[in-house]
Amino acid sequence: MVQAHSSEWLQAAFSDPVLDAQLSFRTALKALAEPGLVQTMDRALELDSLQPATYALCLSFLDGDTPLWLAPRFDTPMIRANLAFHCGCPIVAEREMALFGLLDESELLDLSDFDNGSERYPDQSCTLLVQLSSLDNGPQLRWRGPGIKDVQAVELPVPAGFWAQRKARSNFPRGLDVFFAAGEHVMGLPRSTHVLHNNHEEAA
Amino acid sequence: MYVAVKGGERAIDNAHALLAKKRRGATDIPELTVDQVREQMPFAVSRVMSEGSLYDPQLAALAIKQAAGDLMEAIFLLRAYRTTLPRFASSMPIDTSAMQLSRRISATFKDLPGGQLLGPTYDYTHRLLDFALLAEGEQPGPEIDPQAAIEKCPRVLDFLVDEGLMSRDGDSSAAVPDITREPLEFPANRAQRLQALARGDEGFLLALSYSTQRGYGRNHPFAGEIRIGELEVWIEPEELDFAVPLGDIEVTECEMVNQFIGGKGIEAQFTRGYGLAFGYAERKAMGMALVDRALRAEEFGEEVQGPAQQEEFVLAHCDNVEAAGFVSHLKLPHYVDFQSELELIRKLRAQPGSQQEQTP
Amino acid sequence: MTSLHNAQQQADSGYNFAYLDEQSKRMIRRGLLKAVAIPGYQVPFAGREMPLPYGWGTGGMQLTAAILGRDDVLKVIDQGADDTTNAVSIRRFFGRTAGVATTLRTPEATVIQTRHRIPETPLSADQIMVYQVPIPEPLRFIEPSESETRTMHALGDYGVMHVKLYEDIATFGHIATSYAYPVTVDDNYVMDPSPIPKFDNPKLHMSPALMLFGAGREKRLYAVPPYTRVESLDFEDHPFEVQSWEHNCAICGSADSYLDELIVDDAGSKQFVCSDTDYCLQRRDQQLSGEGAQ
Incomplete structure (x- = not known):
């Protein structure tokens, strides 16, 4: 429910809710279908600490059917009020209940409670939306798998512990799918991508 | 030549124009009005509303007119319209015991509080064509006794429940799943099954329920109670603390009493099947109740012997919009796949040592 | 491309852009993301009734409606042809409800909805193929129960499929499947490529285009991302071959x-x-x- 006083927090969302949602979704679909490539997602403005691409992902994916887990950094009255108003998504305290998780880089070292689906219904897993300060200048890794012709070099600035967490939660077809967002850019990392560290494979 | 089916937009436009002409019939006969359909074909309207999953007699009548009396086509029209409608609220559960009854019968007790109320029914008509209807003319209608009033009609199965002979159908008060908004997964639960059956094809449910009577999953049914009448639908808007009535709808409810479960230290109890349909739709409600009961086989630890007891079989095939679509799609061109089959069958026949050559 | 944009039609204002309401589109879009993330896996979705009959491409249409944007150029084919009645009807539907530009030319299209064929002209990145699928479950004709086939996929238990194909060889001397020929996607799921002739199966392998599959009546959608390995099932002594x-x-x-x-x-x-x-x-x-x- 929107609190009576929350209207003062409300900001505009997509200027064209139908077409901006469609464009943002298509960008997200492309990002997930071509892992490791940076895509431009600029149909939303920033909202509080949510950068444009992060907010656009929220506006295109979330609604009353998608419980969202919000990292403490993003759990502000303004973000809550706008997500409630524009998306109507229930915000849940338990990670296990969430279909989407909105994370910042400080949350990447523990992904244990997010639902990674079941053998029979691997699609019923949580999708992580991770906001970073940038999508490059991290240690170079090589990605391989569906959507990548040969090998894709990626330099995401995420802690090494994230890859260990991802591996721990991956048991194909179970796994976590991730969108990384920074500024007006987004990159997809589906569970099907193999991440190679040095010449050996780390993630299944 | 079939390839001549190519030809696109003009051919399609012409086909539609011919259809409109077919529907209209001879133009020296006055055109049927939607109001006439609504008022004079109430059973057709009921069926289209039930299986179309939308209570709107006017739109159902429009669909029947537009479909030229093809009820499955009318159901499809109504469904396709329904799917575009936004949802404002979920209603509160309807209370069928508070129904303004037009009909109420029970086959399990000779007499009971409220009595048997026949209402409008074909049951005791002799199926003789009434040639008087060939001519237009007003029917006189029943004589009304202004003193008469309908007594309170408690639900028949509640008497059995009160005696402990039957378990109460619980209100789990859990959120009700919506099979039109969430994909149906198997095994389904009873709420999902009942929704699917409520939308299900009357003929299919009738045939399946008949099959249980003939031994394909027999469960010894009695028509515990059938009631038809109007009741109010209420909603409780989120922004209000109280419920408000939305309007009246006519429904048909059937509760079947079926043979026992129990034994092995558990006292025997009757079981039940439930049917509910929009409007006056007795055959549909009875078929639904029998199939609902049949689908509870697993719940009651019964051996599954008949198709009516197989959940996936029943739920995957009871929807006539789906069934009619998939059967009719065979009319679409399939010449690419058929060419594949031609190539294959010729190859098989050309093989050295094929059946053809072995048998001279 | 200017001429194409000029060709855009005025959308019918009585319905939402591309017919479906936004919530339905979001539901399908979320399903598509999972489908892309789990190549070849059939995602259940709450398929909507479309104003065309089930079996006539409602699954493909729902996917097209969910992905289509104002700048897309749509091509619709049935049996490989743009001018078959069903293709005309569907192309017209999106012309009316979305006002998008349509084309008959494969290289000009950004979205191609198809029934039974993959174009001969090689596809490119930035193209999306949308396949109409009648029965998405490749195991359905071997095992009718959805509960069972779902378990078989979960366990990667595809022995029955190989047995069935081998029985063909024993009976006919050949695998007797000439269309909707099952494939393995990225070494994991066995998938029905829709009733394309097996002639088209090799075009799925490492294609630069994204492939989306929609089954409206069966309420399933699935995907093959670009550059994904797609192999037709076969045996060493009976290798897969096309017509x-x-x-x-x-x-x-x-x-x-x-x-x-x-x-x-x-x-x-x-x-x-x-x-x-x-x-x-x-x-x-x-x-x-x-x-x-x-």
Whole structure:
């Protein structure tokens, strides 16, 4: 429910809710279908600490059917009020209940409670939306798998512990799918991508 | 030549124009009005509303007119319209015991509080064509006794429940799943099954329920109670603390009493099947109740012997919009796949040592 | 591209853009993300009724409606042809409800909805193929129960499929499946490629285009991302092979496209022509302009 006083927090969302949602979704679909490539997602403005691409992902994916887990950094009255108003998504305290998780880089070292689906219904897993300060200048890794012709070099600035967490939660077809967002850019990392560290494979 | 089916937009436009002409019939006969359909074909309207999953007699009548009396086509029209409608609220559960009854019968007790109320029914008509209807003319209608009033009609199965002979159908008060908004997964639960059956094809449910009577999953049914009448639908808007009535709808409810479960230290109890349909739709409600009961086989630890007891079989095939679509799609061109089959069958026949050559 | 944009039609304002409401689109879009993340896995979705009958492409249409945008250029084919009645009807539907530009040319299209064929013209990145699927479950005709087939996929237990194909070989000397020929996607899921002739199966392998599959009546969607390994099931002693013809196309002379067989007279005389009408027409145009230049 929107609190009576929350209207003062409300900001505009997509200027064209139908077409901006469609464009943002298509960008997200492309990002997930071509892992490791940076895509431009600029149909939303920033909202509080949510950068444009992060907010656009929220506006295109979330609604009353998608419980969202919000990292403490993003759990502000303004973000809550706008997500409630524009998306109507229930915000849940338990990670296990969430279909989407909105994370910042400080949350990447523990992904244990997010639902990674079941053998029979691997699609019923949580999708992580991770906001970073940038999508490059991290240690170079090589990605391989569906959507990548040969090998894709990626330099995401995420802690090494994230890859260990991802591996721990991956048991194909179970796994976590991730969108990384920074500024007006987004990159997809589906569970099907193999991440190679040095010449050996780390993630299944 | 079939390839001549190519030809696109003009051919399609012409086909539609011919259809409109077919529907209209001879133009020296006055055109049927939607109001006439609504008022004079109430059973057709009921069926289209039930299986179309939308209570709107006017739109159902429009669909029947537009479909030229093809009820499955009318159901499809109504469904396709329904799917575009936004949802404002979920209603509160309807209370069928508070129904303004037009009909109420029970086959399990000779007499009971409220009595048997026949209402409008074909049951005791002799199926003789009434040639008087060939001519237009007003029917006189029943004589009304202004003193008469309908007594309170408690639900028949509640008497059995009160005696402990039957378990109460619980209100789990859990959120009700919506099979039109969430994909149906198997095994389904009873709420999902009942929704699917409520939308299900009357003929299919009738045939399946008949099959249980003939031994394909027999469960010894009695028509515990059938009631038809109007009741109010209420909603409780989120922004209000109280419920408000939305309007009246006519429904048909059937509760079947079926043979026992129990034994092995558990006292025997009757079981039940439930049917509910929009409007006056007795055959549909009875078929639904029998199939609902049949689908509870697993719940009651019964051996599954008949198709009516197989959940996936029943739920995957009871929807006539789906069934009619998939059967009719065979009319679409399939010449690419058929060419594949031609190539294959010729190859098989050309093989050295094929059946053809072995048998001279 | 300017001419195409000029060709955009005015959308019917009575319905939402591309017909479906936004919530339905979001539901399908979320399903598509999971489908792409789990290549070849059938995602259940709450399919909506469309104003066309089930079995006539409602699954493909729902996916197209969920992905289509104002700048897209849509091509719709049935049996490889743009001018078959069903293709015309669906193309018209999106012209009316989304006002998008439509095309008959494979290279110009950004979204191609198809029934039963993959175009002969190689696809490119930035193109999305949308397949209409009648029965998405490749195991369905071996095991009718959805509960069972879901378990088989979960366990990667595809032995029954191999047994079925091998029984064909024992009976007929060949695998007796010529269309909707099952494939393995990225070494994991066995998938029904929709009822395309097996001739088209190799086009799925490492394609630069994204492939989306929609089954409306069965309420399933699935995907093959670009550059994904897609292998047709076979045996060492009976390797997969595609159809071939002794004839060339009677119109354009193509020797390597999928041909339709026409019966052209009462004596049953046959002619073979390309099933992909755009491919055939482009070849013919090139030949004519070549002749004209001489």
